[in-house]
Structure formats: C-alpha cells, structure tokens
Amino acid sequence: MQPSSKEMQGMAGGLAPSAVAAHIALQELQNDGGVDHDDFLDQMMSGLAPAWPMGLGGYDEASLLGSRLRQHQAAGGGSPPNGKSMLLQLNHHHYAHHASPQQQLLLQSMGQPPAGGGGDSGGFLPLPLSLGSGGSGHSGLLVDISREEVDAPFKASDSTKAEALYNNGFGENHQHFHHPQNHRGAPPAAAGKCQVPAAASGSPSTGGGAVPPRPRVRARRGQATDPHSIAERLRRERIAERMKALQELVPNSNKTDKASMLDEIIDYVKFLQLQVKVLSMSRLGGAAAVAPLVADMSSKAGAGRGEADGAAANDGLTAAEHQVAKLLEEDMGSAMQYLQGKGLCLMPISLASAISSATCHPRSPIPGGLSQLNRRTAPSPHAAGDAPSSPSMSALTVPSTNGGGDADISRPSRCKD
Amino acid sequence: MESKSSDENCNNPNSELHPSKLMMASHFLRALFRIQHTTTDSSFAGRSRKIRRAAYASMAYSVGTKRSWSSALLRKLRSRSRLRSPNPRRAKYAALPGKPRVARPQQREMDQAQVLRELVPGGTSMDDCRLLEETTDFVRCLSTQVRLMQAVVDSVSI
Numbered sequence: 001m002q003p004s005s006k007e008m009q010g011m012a013g014g015l016a017p018s019a020v021a022a023h024i025a026l027q028e029l030q031n032d033g034g035v036d037h038d039d040f041l042d043q044m045m046s047g048l049a050p051a052w053p054m055g056l057g058g059y060d061e062a063s064l065l066g067s068r069l070r071q072h073q074a075a076g077g078g079s080p081p082n083g084k085s086m087l088l089q090l091n092h093h094h095y096a097h098h099a100s101p102q103q104q105l106l107l108q109s110m111g112q113p114p115a116g117g118g119g120d121s122g123g124f125l126p127l128p129l130s131l132g133s134g135g136s137g138h139s140g141l142l143v144d145i146s147r148e149e150v151d152a153p154f155k156a157s158d159s160t161k162a163e164a165l166y167n168n169g170f171g172e173n174h175q176h177f178h179h180p181q182n183h184r185g186a187p188p189a190a191a192g193k194c195q196v197p198a199a200a201s202g203s204p205s206t207g208g209g210a211v212p213p214r215p216r217v218r219a220r221r222g223q224a225t226d227p228h229s230i231a232e233r234l235r236r237e238r239i240a241e242r243m244k245a246l247q248e249l250v251p252n253s254n255k256t257d258k259a260s261m262l263d264e265i266i267d268y269v270k271f272l273q274l275q276v277k278v279l280s281m282s283r284l285g286g287a288a289a290v291a292p293l294v295a296d297m298s299s300k301a302g303a304g305r306g307e308a309d310g311a312a313a314n315d316g317l318t319a320a321e322h323q324v325a326k327l328l329e330e331d332m333g334s335a336m337q338y339l340q341g342k343g344l345c346l347m348p349i350s351l352a353s354a355i356s357s358a359t360c361h362p363r364s365p366i367p368g369g370l371s372q373l374n375r376r377t378a379p380s381p382h383a384a385g386d387a388p389s390s391p392s393m394s395a396l397t398v399p400s401t402n403g404g405g406d407a408d409i410s411r412p413s414r415c416k417d
Numbered sequence: 418m419e420s421k422s423s424d425e426n427c428n429n430p431n432s433e434l435h436p437s438k439l440m441m442a443s444h445f446l447r448a449l450f451r452i453q454h455t456t457t458d459s460s461f462a463g464r465s466r467k468i469r470r471a472a473y474a475s476m477a478y479s480v481g482t483k484r485s486w487s488s489a490l491l492r493k494l495r496s497r498s499r500l501r502s503p504n505p506r507r508a509k510y511a512a513l514p515g516k517p518r519v520a521r522p523q524q525r526e527m528d529q530a531q532v533l534r535e536l537v538p539g540g541t542s543m544d545d546c547r548l549l550e551e552t553t554d555f556v557r558c559l560s561t562q563v564r565l566m567q568a569v570v571d572s573v574s575i
Contacts, residue, residue, distance in 0.1 A: 238546050242550055249553060266529060276473070276562060280465050280471075281468075
C-alpha cells in the first residue's frame with residue numbers, strides 16, 4: 001500500500017490528464033449507465049486497441065479482454081462494457097504513465113459507491129490484466145467485472161487468473177492483488193449499483209444522440225441513492241395520478257400547479273360540506289314550518305292573487321326581507337323563527353315561479369318552503385358564482401310570489417349574482 | 418343561478434355519480450323520515466344538526482367499510498352520538514392550522530396536506546398518496562349526497 005501511494009505522489013503530475021479522465025469517467029459511471037454503452041464501448045475499444053503498445057506482455061490479455069467485453073456486451077450488460085472500457089482506458093493510461101495507484105484508487109472508489117447495491121445484472125467481470133514488460137512499479141490491473149448472477153464462477157476464475165497473472169507479473173503487485181479481492185465482494189454491488197441506474201432509468205439517459213468524443217455521459221440526477229430515488233419517483237408519479245383524478249372531480253379547475261390544485265380541492269371539499277349543512281337546514285326549515293303555516297299559506301295563496309294585495313304584501317315584505325337577511329347573517333335559527341312568527345317561510349325561486357304560474361293549484365306542501373338564502377359567505381374565495389349555484393335557491397316569501405313575484409324574485413337573486 | 422348549477426352537475430356526469438346513489442338515497446330518506454317523526458326537539462339548530470348528521474351517516478353507511486373515510490366517519494358518528502358532544506359542528510369543520518402560511522412551496526404543501534387531512538374523515542393517519550385517494554372518493558360521495566339532498570328538496574317543495 002505504501003509504495004503505491006508513494007508512486008502515486010510521484011506520478012501525480014504525469015497522471016493529471018489521465019487521472020482527470022479517469023475520475024470523470026468514474027463519476028459518470030457512477031451516475032449513469034446510460035444508453036451510450038455501445039457507442040462508448042466502441043469508442044473505447046477503437047481508441048484503445050491501436051494505442052496499446054505492442055510490446056505489452058498483457059496485450060494478449062487485452063485482446064482477450066476486448067473479446068470478452070464484446071461478448072458480455074452482446075449478452076446484455078450495458079454497464080459492464082462501460083466499466084470495463086473505462087478501466088481499460090485507465091489501464092491504457094496506466095501503462096503509459098504507470099498509473100497503478102490510480103487504478104487502485106479507481107477500484108477503491110468503484111468499490112465504495114455501491115452501498116445500496118442490489119442491481120440486477122452486474123457490471124464487472126474479473127479480468128485480470130497484467131502489463132508490462134519489465135517495468136518496475138507496474139502493477140497488474142485487476143479489472144473486477146462480475147455479474148451478480150454468475151458471481152461465484154467468476155470469483156473462482158478470478159482468483160486463478162489473478163494468481164496466474166501475478167505469478168507471471170511482478171512481485172510488488174501482490175499488494176495490488178489484495179485490492180481486487182477486496183473489491184470482488186464489492187464489485188457485484190458496485191456493478192449492481194451501476195447497472196441499476198441503467199436498468200431502472202432505461203431510456204431516460206440524457207446522454208443524447210451523438211457520442212461525444214470524450215466518454216461523457218450526462219448524469220441523471222438522483223441516482224446517488226438508487227432504491228430511494230426510484231421509490232420516490234414512483235410515489236411522486238402515483239401522487240400525480242391521483243391529483244389529476246381529483247382535479248377532474250373539482251369543477252372549473254384549470255390549474256396545473258400542484259399547490260393551487262390542492263387549494264382548489266380543499267376549497268371544494270369545504271364547499272361541499274357547507275352545502276350539506278345548508279341543505280340540511282333548508283330541509284329543516286321546511287319541516288319545521290310546514291305545520292303551522294299550512295293554513296296560512298293556503299289562505300294567503302288564495303287571497304294573494306290580487307295585484308293590490310301582492311303589491312301591499314310586497315312593500316311590507318321588503319322591510320321584512322331586509323330583516324330576514326340581517327338575521328340570517330347572524331343566526332339561521334332566529335331568522336327562521338322570525339319568519340315563522342310572521343307566518344312566512346322561505347322557498348326556492350323555482351317553486352315560486354311554479355306557484356305563480358300554477359294559478360289553480362295552491363298545493364299545501366308549498367310552504368315546505370325549503371329554500372335558503374344563498375349567502376356570499378360560502379367558504380370558497382373564488383366561488384362567487386360557484387357557491388350559490390348548487391342550491392340554486394333564494395329567499396322568497398310566499399305572498400310575494402303570488403303577486404308581482406318577479407320583482408321580489410329578482411331582488412334576492414342579485415345576491416347570488 | 419340554476420343554469421350554473423346544472424352546468425356544474427352536468428360537467429362530469431360520470432365521475433361525479435357515485436355507484437350507490439340509490440342506496441344513499443334510500444338510507445337518507447329513511448333517516449329523514451325517522452327524524453321528522455320521532456324527534457320532539459323543536460329547536461331549529463338541533464334539528465338541522467340531526468339532519469346533517471343523518472346525511473353523513475347515510476353516506477358513510479351506503480359506502481360501507483370499503484373506504485377508510487367511511488369507516489372513520491361511521492366510527493366518529495357513533496361515538497359522537499354516545500358522547501353527545503355539545504358542538505359536533507366544530508369537529509366537522511376542523512379548525513385550520515393556526516400557524517401563518519410559510520412561503521416555501523414545500524411547507525405550503527405540507528399545510529395543505531394537513532388541512533386536507535383534517536377535512537377528510539380518517540385522514541390524519543394516512544400518507545399523502547392514500548389521502549388523495551380517499552379525498553377523491555370522499556368528494557365523489559359528497560357531491561352525490563349534495564345532489565341527492567337537492568333533489569329531495571326540490572321534490573318536496575314542488
């Protein structure tokens with residue numbers, strides 16, 4: 001471990017570009033599987049192979065690696081080629097710049113992210129790769145690329161291959177050997193983690209169509225903690241669905257903003273509850289007023305046909321209406337009682353017009369005058385037109401309907417408009 | 418205006434119509450009948466409260482226990498009828514959270530969710546997703562109930 005770090009420090013300068021590339025690629029690998037695997041891989045392979053020095057002892061391994069890469073790529077691992085190609089790239093750099101510690105770093109960081117792990121197809125194959133004709137400080141890069149499902153066999157082959165290579169390789173690489181072993185446990189998780197974004201995000205990679213010259217796949221946000229982000233996304237989608245369904249229920253809803261939609265929903269629920277309350281009161285008013293008023297109603301209905309009576313009643317009633325309106329503001333009960341005391345009741349406009357039109361049939365249930373003055377006090381702030389709309393009633397008194405009913409009808413109705 | 422009410426009712430005929438409207442109607446009418454004939458209380462407010470409670474009870478009863486809001490509502494009504502709380506209306510129209518509105522959208526959403534939870538019966542122990550589901554069903558049922566009551570009123574008055 002120590003010599004490698006020393007090596008790293010020594011080569012820091014020379015490693016800068018490759019290190020940058022490595023870290024960038026690593027970041028992107030961590031962030032996204034992307035759909036550009038194939039392009040990426042091709043580019044890597046194309047860039048890699050010719051650049052690979054001929055005298056490299058590991059060149060055979062490199063071609064072997066390449067073939068196996070393609071194999072795995074065909075088998076359907078998007079990320080593995082990604083990882084492999086990146087590691088190959090690093091390897092290449094490594095060879096050029098003796099960047100073994102860098103690769104160690106890479107492997108370490110690769111091993112770290114998959115805290116969550118749990119991807120479907122692993123991404124890393126254990127590919128031992130050794131470089132190097134006679135350089136001191138060369139290290140065999142052990143590319144741990146293993147699929148999760150075929151972990152065990154790979155592990156076995158890993159160790160044998162690694163050992164073989166290292167036996168062929170250099171003594172000081174033994175310490176590096178430990179890294180792959182450490183990572184062997186982690187890489188399936190790492191691979192899984194890297195693969196999961198690829199699998200889960202599927203198409204939504206923002207890598208775009210054209211393959212950039214650099215291995216730059218744009219990261220998709222939220223991939224850092226994958227299971228959580230997926231669950232989050234699912235939950236958000238579900239909530240959005242439900243909000244849409246709710247929005248259809250609420251009438252005249254054209255908001256798209258979630259907050260305002262929620263506001264509308266809340267207002268609508270409150271409005272409906274208020275409607276129930278109002279309707280129960282109106283029904284009650286009718287029920288309470290029926291008995292004592294039946295007689296009055298029939299007599300008034302009979303007598304109130306005359307215009308004079310109606311007019312007189314109208315004039316007299318305007319004051320009463322105001323009084324009623326005032327009372328209604330404060331307390332429904334007292335308003336109704338006031339009306340009852342006067343021998344009047346409230347009734348719907350429709351009923352009133354029906355009565356005035358039906359000259360011959362003053363039905364006694366009429367005074368079931370189940371109307372309710374639509375107050376503007378409806379809770380919905382924007383429902384100036386909405387709130388009164390449903391009950392569709394207005395305050396009206398019986399005698400006035402028989403006379404010049406329209407005048408009186410219009411007056412209360414203005415409250416609704 | 419009548420036209421507007423008809424518009425509102427015809428807006429979403431399919432979505433607003435609750436499947437068990439007939440059942441709701443029968444329950445509610447029966448409850449109304451019972452109230453009218455058995456109660457001796459002549460106070461206006463008391464009777465209106467009874468009718469309102471009957472409306473909610475019939476609504477919840479017809480839906481049954483399929484929905485959590487209906488079960489919660491039934492439970493609340495039954496316990497309230499036993500306790501005879503002085504002002505059940507206050508519980509119905511739950512007080513809005515007293516704290517001032519925070520400008521942050523997330524906070525506002527949380528407030529709204531809280532308000533909604535208090536409005537919908539049984540909503541306090543639900544997560545957001547389920548809350549929206551229950552709200553949907555509750556709104557649908559409520560609008561059906563309102564239209565039902567409206568129809569009763571209309572039929573009785575004419």
